[in-house]
Structure formats: structure tokens, C-alpha cells
Amino acid sequence: MSAVSGDEARLLLIQASYFLTAFLFIMGLKRMSSPVTARSGIVWAGAGMLVATIFTLLYPGMGNYPLILGAIVVGASFAWVSGKRVAMTNMPQMIALYNGMGGGAAAAIAAVELYRGEALSRTVGTLAVVGGIIGAVSFSGSLIAFGKLQGLIKKSYRFNGQQILNLVILAAALFTGGVVATGYSMDVFHVTGIFALALLLGVTMTLPIGGADMPVVISLYNALTGLAVAFEGFVLGNAAMIIAGTVVGSAGTLLTQLMARAMNRSLGNVLFSGFGDTGGAASGGAGVTGNMKPIEAADVGVMMAFAQKVIVVPGYGMAVAQAQHKVWELCQLLIDRGVLVRFAIHPVAGRMPGHMNVLLAEAGVPYDLIADLDEINAEFETADVALIIGANDVVNPVARNDKSSPIYGMPILNADKAKNVIVIKRGQGAGFSGIENALFYLDNTRMLYGDGQAAVSQLIQAVKAV
Amino acid sequence: MSAVSGDEARLLLIQASYFLTAFLFIMGLKRMSSPVTARSGIVWAGAGMLVATIFTLLYPGMGNYPLILGAIVVGASFAWVSGKRVAMTNMPQMIALYNGMGGGAAAAIAAVELYRGEALSRTVGTLAVVGGIIGAVSFSGSLIAFGKLQGLIKKSYRFNGQQILNLVILAAALFTGGVVATGYSMDVFHVTGIFALALLLGVTMTLPIGGADMPVVISLYNALTGLAVAFEGFVLGNAAMIIAGTVVGSAGTLLTQLMARAMNRSLGNVLFSGFGDTGGAASGGAGVTGNMKPIEAADVGVMMAFAQKVIVVPGYGMAVAQAQHKVWELCQLLIDRGVLVRFAIHPVAGRMPGHMNVLLAEAGVPYDLIADLDEINAEFETADVALIIGANDVVNPVARNDKSSPIYGMPILNADKAKNVIVIKRGQGAGFSGIENALFYLDNTRMLYGDGQAAVSQLIQAVKAV
Amino acid sequence: MTGIVALYIFMLAAFTGYEVIAKVPVILHTPLMSGSNFVHGIVLVGAMVALGNATTGLEKVIGIVGVVLAAGNAAGGYVVTERMLEMFKSSGAKKRPGAH
Amino acid sequence: MTGIVALYIFMLAAFTGYEVIAKVPVILHTPLMSGSNFVHGIVLVGAMVALGNATTGLEKVIGIVGVVLAAGNAAGGYVVTERMLEMFKSSGAKKRPGAH
Ligand SMILES: NC(=O)c1ccc[n+]([C@@H]2O[C@H](COP(=O)([O-])OP(=O)(O)OC[C@H]3O[C@@H](n4cnc5c(N)ncnc54)[C@H](OP(=O)(O)O)[C@@H]3O)[C@@H](O)[C@H]2O)c1
Numbered sequence A, B: 001m002s003a004v005s006g007d008e009a010r011l012l013l014i015q016a017s018y019f020l021t022a023f024l025f026i027m028g029l030k031r032m033s034s035p036v037t038a039r040s041g042i043v044w045a046g047a048g049m050l051v052a053t054i055f056t057l058l059y060p061g062m063g064n065y066p067l068i069l070g071a072i073v074v075g076a077s078f079a080w081v082s083g084k085r086v087a088m089t090n091m092p093q094m095i096a097l098y099n100g101m102g103g104g105a106a107a108a109i110a111a112v113e114l115y116r117g118e119a120l121s122r123t124v125g126t127l128a129v130v131g132g133i134i135g136a137v138s139f140s141g142s143l144i145a146f147g148k149l150q151g152l153i154k155k156s157y158r159f160n161g162q163q164i165l166n167l168v169i170l171a172a173a174l175f176t177g178g179v180v181a182t183g184y185s186m187d188v189f190h191v192t193g194i195f196a197l198a199l200l201l202g203v204t205m206t207l208p209i210g211g212a213d214m215p216v217v218i219s220l221y222n223a224l225t226g227l228a229v230a231f232e233g234f235v236l237g238n239a240a241m242i243i244a245g246t247v248v249g250s251a252g253t254l255l256t257q258l259m260a261r262a263m264n265r266s267l268g269n270v271l272f273s274g275f276g277d278t279g280g281a282a283s284g285g286a287g288v289t290g291n292m293k294p295i296e297a298a299d300v301g302v303m304m305a306f307a308q309k310v311i312v313v314p315g316y317g318m319a320v321a322q323a324q325h326k327v328w329e330l331c332q333l334l335i336d337r338g339v340l341v342r343f344a345i346h347p348v349a350g351r352m353p354g355h356m357n358v359l360l361a362e363a364g365v366p367y368d369l370i371a372d373l374d375e376i377n378a379e380f381e382t383a384d385v386a387l388i389i390g391a392n393d394v395v396n397p398v399a400r401n402d403k404s405s406p407i408y409g410m411p412i413l414n415a416d417k418a419k420n421v422i423v424i425k426r427g428q429g430a431g432f433s434g435i436e437n438a439l440f441y442l443d444n445t446r447m448l449y450g451d452g453q454a455a456v457s458q459l460i461q462a463v464k465a466v
Numbered sequence C, D: 001m002t003g004i005v006a007l008y009i010f011m012l013a014a015f016t017g018y019e020v021i022a023k024v025p026v027i028l029h030t031p032l033m034s035g036s037n038f039v040h041g042i043v044l045v046g047a048m049v050a051l052g053n054a055t056t057g058l059e060k061v062i063g064i065v066g067v068v069l070a071a072g073n074a075a076g077g078y079v080v081t082e083r084m085l086e087m088f089k090s091s092g093a094k095k096r097p098g099a100h
């Protein structure tokens, strides 16, 4: 009797710990969605994870403890070390990698349940199969996304009828899943078939998508992994998994939409067209006339030192040059001289949403100096200098007026409205979309050629010399 | 067998309908929290209520249908008619009344369960008792709030040790409830005692609170009723009640805090001090010098017709005079002349939160002309005319600088910063807080005496005559 | 419904309610208070069940009182909220020159 | 957990997730994606149970793979999120004259 009631007490304790975990997760996400509390949010969520992991070890009747602990140590230490080491610019692919691992784990749970071959109730069987498919798709899809962003997969494979192929694979996976879930046949062949097809689907879905759209795709797979975890939570009767998975599934779906909207794309577009690679410098050029006028760092230094208001527009080039610290040093000099300095951030500047914010924050720029597109666009007219550092597409005025341009319709930063525009870049290199930038040819624009970090260092000297 | 499975099918149907109801309620509240979709929100929620009510009639084993339908007709038609008839200015007390009825209904459910005298499980008994107490407090408290706002109860009864008395009553109610919930005794005496004590508590808690704080108190009782409904939902195993009640309980708690904050008060202050009646014209006057300078409607008409920007500040007096339609007519004339017109709304202008917005909306003022305190305060400096119609406390500059004033620290509209300030009021009447208003004595202020509606009509003629 | 599941539902519903309200502008405070007041009118279904299962006279009387009050909560809450929100019709169509 | 209760939990959790994110500023999109990525690392507890109850060799192997992957999701998600959010330290203290 004491054994039974001991088991019950343990189960109760586990349930209570899962309740706490669910609460901590939600509070953590809440905190993460405001800049002021964001830092503490991940700590709350982390505490929740710790609680759940420890109490799960108490499950009555469980064995294989050495395997469990060993596997945790292996997985966690690999991820911990790689996560600590990765450069900020490579964050998106690491997120993709870890997300794929989660999807794979959900698929593994489904696989264990299904390979066991015990008859599951029809509902549970269906949930296990669907969760398993979603998890496997997210696994292989995320790995492809990782490979693309990491530069391991260079080309985007695309051919006619690709969508039809995907549909066929999906149908085959669902059909095989149906055979298993209805209990018609649970043999190894069918079960393996489900996962093989799902893994294949993740690959064929993701290969055609261009690098530009990868952040959105990663976010989508993040939501899918959440859903898969929720489904497997139902299978295991595990409330923490159900709630955490569903919350992530729903939050992730919204986040995916928000990201796509920030890039002025629809989700359907991202998944089924493939903008990120259509580029090539071919399409641009129309209507762009005049020539680029270079300027010396010393002149720019004087101009900025006596300006009333300077708006800095950072872009991908700043990230490449790792110039954010120098940029902030320059801005501090200007601020000390009484110049009003603002940073204008385009939502898709750089290569991931929030990329610029992360870099500027890293350099210690207070986030009240940082304004996003809607806030700052009206202010360019009153700015004496717009200082553009390694940004290109996000300040390209053709997006406003050239209907034939591939970036037509994307909201851009109105840097061309400033009295003087200074552009720092290395040469004639195009931006991500590969088209010409009309801004560089305007009368009020001057080009300061050079690597981002070197050019800004020169500016610092120039301002100091004033 | 067919009877049993018929019952099961019905129960399933009822559960599905409750699920739909919960979904519609949440979606309705979501829509109600944005001005654009607000109107449709109540329709969604209403549809949910209808669905749940109809399907509840299908419960197997239920009787007394004539009584049920008769009671619904009586209650609903009384409320429907009174709700349709009530004037906009009397809305707060009607909300209090209907809210109290909900609390009473929750208490009635608890009473039926408890008077039945069947042994309840300890958890269920406790939930029934606590829900019953909360419901009864909300019932009698809301009725007192209704009486106060309706003018049926004029005085605020207050004496030393009131809080201690309330605590004693609460303790007695909880003790009696404990006796019942633990199953120690469920006789009529004890059960009746719980409700009698709770009803008394609602009265003694609410009587000392001043009229100014009533909107906050009503909101609090609204949250409490939600909680009571959720608890009785647990008792009945009714998921729709649990979810709707909890959602309202939590949303209402936040709303109460938001309201209190908009009035620059803490909830503790509202419940335990009683600012709304401390007033009396005694405290004011300090530092207010000079005299009030009257002006003629014709002069104001000219001034406004040739202004670039006019900011209208409505207050309680506009509500009393029902002048909102005339005000909008005047503003339309000005807009047609090219004058930039904005309405500046203080969060506690009038006698309920959003009072002015409701009135202006009633008159058809587009809500993009309406700005709240934070948005508009910087704009007064650029306004040629600030037209104050029946507002007093919300534009009183002593709140900014006179530490001894009872309204010191309340954020106010900076109407005194406008080039010209025109104040429409009937005479020397003080505002809600009963103190002098330094604004009326400023050099740039002119008084246009008269009833709100009449004065604005004169202004309309004057503008037309320009 | 087991205790722990009830707790989960309670927690999630509380979060939902809180978050839904968290963004509401001041001008909607009163209509929203009224709207949520309407929502707890769902107590009507509980009162109906209580009255429907009532057997003794006392139970019936209390049950009737409960249903009358609950129906009043629901109907009154609806009418008042609807009247208030009726006034927040979108002004997009009739935007006037003074608008910005 | 009965079906309908599971549905309720599913609905409420979905609302909660949606509403929590609904207000997030663009600058937090990536950290938040990473944070929610961490949260579904809770799949670890499921993988632990699966491995803990595994008996055949195949089950054990898949179970081990599951736990390794899940632990990677959890640990990696935490580190990466933490590193990104680390940079959003409040700037209130070091507000500079250029701020408005
Ligand atoms: N944020 C996202 O989530 C995301 C994801 C994927 C794709 N995208 C896309 O990426 C683009 C972002 O626009 P953007 O304006 O930030 O960048 P961009 O259009 O890619 O332009 C970057 C510019 O920086 C210059 N540059 C490169 N390295 C530099 C260095 N070391 N020093 C100085 N300059 C350097 C390049 O010119 P030189 O070669 O002449 O120096 C180039 O013109 C958009 O098209 C967006 O759609 C965004």
C-alpha cells in the first residue's frame, strides 16, 4: 500500500511541477515580448524547464536512467557550446538547427509509440501520427534552412511542378499515416514509411525557398515544432507539453505572419514563389541616371559636427564589417557636441528581423535612440544628414515608384528626403536584391567608399579634428 | 439503451455548444478591445450567450421548464426595457445594477446547492461557499453603488474602525462558510448565515466609498462577479461558466487597475480612504489671484473662425447640458472653414471613464479627431484657442504646482498653454473636487457664461455670421 | 474534470482574459466593463440547471430568483453594451478635412 | 483528460500564445522566435519518458536520439536566446543627451 500511495504522491508532485512549468513558460514569453523585461523572460522560462526536467525523473516505473542522463549530457553540452560560440550574424541558422532538433525529438516520441505496435485508440493514434509527420517535416526542413544560411547549400533547386510533387509526398505520408493510425497495419514498414516520407517532404518544401525568406521559414518551422510537441503531449497525456507546445504553435504562427508582413510578403508567397533568388542585377537600372559623387571623410566629419540632426541608417554592410561599436563611438562624439542623433531601423535591414537592433544593442546604443520605420520616416525631412552605413535595398527609392522593380511596394526608409545623404560602402556592390539603387545617384547624395569599420573610424578622427 | 445514448448525445451537444460559447465570448472581448471592431464584439458575445442558453434547455433530466422560461422572460424583459431607456449619463449605475444581478444569481446557485443539504466533497463545498460569498458581496455592493450614483443614497456613511468592522464580518462569513463546507453542519441556519453576512459585508464595504470612485468600485464588483460565476461553474462542472467567469474575473481585475490608474489613484486608496467626498471648497483658493474676465459669444466666434487650430476640451458640464451635438455642429463649421479642430479628452472627464468619448461618439464625432491626454498635451502650445466646455478639474493647473491641493499630482490637460482660453460654464460653480480653478484667472482666459448648449448655439450663430 | 486540469483551465483563462484587456484604450474602458459584465451573464445557464433540478419549494424559489437575476444580467448587459458601442461606428467613411 | 477538456486547454493555450505575442515590437521578433523555440524544448520531458519506458533495442535507440535532440533544443535555445536578450539591457540608466 505504501508503494502505491508513494507512486500517487510522486505523480501528484510531477503534475504540480508541470503546472508550475506551464506558468513559468507563459510568464517568460510575456516578459520576453517587452524590451524592458525581455532579459528576465528567458530566465523564467529556463527555470520552468529545469523544474520539469528534474521532476520528470521521478516518474514511477521508469528505467534506463544512465541512458537518459547520458543522452541529456551529450545533447545539451553540444548545443550549449555551439550556442555560446556562434557569431551574432549566424544566429538565425543556429535557431533553425535547435528548432529542427525539437521537431526531431517530437518525431522520435511518435516513433517509439508507433513502433511499439500496441494498439492505440484511434484519436491517440491519429495525434501521434500527425504530430510525428509535423515534427519530421520540421526536422528536415530546419536542417535544410540551416544548410542554406550556413552556406552549405548554395543553390535553390527549383523546377516546374514542385508544388505538385510536395502535395503528392504529403498525401502519401498522410495515407500511410492513416493506415497506421486506424490500426489497419502497424508493421515496421508502414511506420518507417511515414517518417521517411515526412522527412523527404521537409527537404523538398525547403530547398526551393530563397535565403531572403529563410527567417520567415524558420519561424514557421518553429510554430510547427510547437504543434508537434503539443500533439505528442496529448499522446503521452503530458500537460506541460500540451500547453507549451500549443502556446508556441500559436505564438509562432502569429510571429511568422508579423515577420512576413514586415518584409511586405505574404506567407503563401514565401512558401510557394521564391523571391530571395530571382534577383541578379538584371531588373534594376531603369530610370536610374546620373553618376555617383564621392566625398572625403574629413568633409563628412565637418558636415556632421555642425549638423543639428543626424539620422544613422545601418544595414547588412555594418553587420559584415562589425562596425557597430565604431558607429556608436562616432554617435557619442556627435551627441556630446549637441547633435541630435537617431538610428533608423528598417524591419528587414540585415539578414534577420531585428538584426540591426541586436547589433546596436550589443554595441550599447540605448534603445530610446533607435526608431523603427513608422516612427522615423517623417523625420528625415528635418534631418541635416542621413548617414547610411552598409544599407542598400532598405533605402532604395525605386521601391516607391518603379512598378517593374522586384522590391516595388516594400516600405523603405525615406533617407532621400534628408538635406544631405552620406553612403558608406565598399564599392559598386549591389544589395541583397541585386538591383541598382537610385538613391546613390541623387544630387544630395555623396559616397564615402571603404569598409564600414574603416570608414567610420576615419569619420571619428574627422569629427575629433573639427 | 436508446434513451441512454440519446442522453449521451445531448450531453455531447451541450458540451460542444459550451465550447463554441467560450470561443465566441473570448473573440467578442477581443473585438471589444479595439475601437474599430468593438461594435461587432458584443454581437459575437451575444451569439455565444444565445447558443449556450438554448442548448442548456436540452439537459437530460431537467424539469420546471415553465418556471425557467417564465423567469427568463421576466428578468430579461425588465433589463431589456430599462437598458434601452436609460440616459447615457446614467449608464454607470445600470452597469452596476446588472452586475449585481449576476452576483446574486451566482449566490443563488450556491444557495440551491447548499440548502439541498447533500454532502458535497470538501473541494466542491468550499468552492460553492466562497463563490456564494463573493457573489452575495457583489450583489449588495453593486446595489449600493447603484443607489449612490442614482442619487438614492446621498451621504457616505463613515466612522472610525469601519475597516475593522468589515474584517470582522468577513471573518464571520468565512467561519460560517467553513462550518458548512467541511460538512460539519449544513443546516438552514448556518447556510442562511453565510449569505446574510456576505450581503451585509457588501453594504458596509460600499457605503463609505465616495461617488467619484464608484466607476472603479463597479469595475471591481464586475471582476468579483466573474470570479463567483467561475467558482459556481466548478461546482456545477460547467465549463462555459468556468471559462467565461475566469476570463471576466481576470480581465475585470486588470480593467479595475487601469481605471484607478487613469484617475491617478491606487485601488487600496479607492477602497479604504474615500476621496470622492472629502471636497468642500475649503482647500482651494491658495495662490489663485486676479479676476475672471467675461467675453461675448460674437467675439469668440470671430476668434475661432480665423484660428488655425482649435482644441476643444469637454467636461462634465457638456454632459449635463447634453451639448455634444451642438459642439460637433460648431466644430464642423470650423472645419469647413479650414480650421484644424481636435478634441482633448481627459481620462476622468465627466463621471465615468470614457464618458466624453461615448458622448462625442453619440454626436457623430469621428474618433480620429479625438485625442487623449498623452497625445494632445504637447499640442496646446500651438493652438490658437482652447475651448473648454463644462470642464473644470481636468484643466486645473493647481494640480501641477499646488502641493496642498487635493488634486495635486493628477495629470491635467495643459489648456493654459494655448494662446487663448475660452471657458463655457454657467457661473462660479466649482468642479467635482470643489476647489478653485486657477486657469479661470489667467490673462489669456475669457469666460463665456451660460448653459453649455445655449452658449454653443450662440457660438454657432456667431461663426456663421463671420 | 480533475483538480489539476481545472487549475490549468483556470490559469489559461486568466491569462487570456488579462492579455485580451491589456491593450484596451481608455475610451473603451466603460464599454468593455459593460461587455465583460454581459459575459458573466453566462451564470444564466447555471441558474437554469439549478432551477431545472430543483425539487423542494425553497429550492424552486431560490432557483427562480437566480434565473430572473441572471437573465437580467445577460439581457441588460447586452443592451447597455450594444448601445454604448453603437456609438463607436468606424469613422473611416466620413473622415473630414480636419482629420489628420 | 477527456476530449472536450483537451480541446478547451488547446483553445485557451492558443489564445494565450497569440495574445502574448500580439504586442511584440519588431526588434524582439528574432529573440522571441528563439525564446519560443526554447520553450518547445519541453519535448525533452516526453522524450525522457519515452526512453525511460523503452524496452526493445529499437525503442531505446530512438529514445536516445529523441533525448539527445530534445536536450539540444532546450540547451541551445536557452543559450542563444539568453545571448540575444543579454543585449537588451535597460538603457534607462545610461540615457544620453541625444535621447528624446
Ligand atoms: N532582415 C531580414 O530578415 C532579411 C532576411 C533575408 C534577406 N533580407 C534582405 O536583405 C536586404 C537587407 O537590406 P540592407 O539594406 O540591410 O542590405 P543590402 O541591401 O543587402 O545591402 C548591403 C550593402 O552593404 C554593402 N556592404 C557589404 N559589406 C560591406 C562592408 N564590409 N562595409 C561597408 N559596406 C558593405 C554592400 O555594398 P558594397 O559591396 O559596395 O560594399 C551592399 O550594397 C533586403 O533586401 C532584405 O529583403 C532581409
Ligand SMILES: NC(=O)c1ccc[n+]([C@@H]2O[C@H](COP(=O)([O-])OP(=O)(O)OC[C@H]3O[C@@H](n4cnc5c(N)ncnc54)[C@H](OP(=O)(O)O)[C@@H]3O)[C@@H](O)[C@H]2O)c1
Pocket (backbone or CB within 6 Å): B211, B212, B213, B214, B215, B263, B314, B315, B316, B317, B318, B320, B321, B347, B348, B349, B350, B351, B352, B353, B354, B355, B389, B390, B391, B392, B393, B394, B395, B424, B425, B426, B427, B428, B429, B430, B431, B432, B433, B450, B451, B452, B453
Ligand atoms: N470620469 C470618471 O470616471 C469620474 C467619476 C467620478 C468622478 N470624477 C471626477 O469628476 C471630475 C471631472 O472633471 P470635469 O472637468 O469633467 O468636470 P468638473 O470638474 O466636475 O466640472 C464641471 C463644470 O461644469 C460646469 N457645468 C455644470 N453644468 C453645466 C451646464 N449645464 N452648462 C455648462 N457648464 C456646466 C460646472 O460649473 P458651473 O456650475 O459654473 O456651470 C463645473 O465647474 C474630476 O474631478 C474627476 O475626478 C470622474
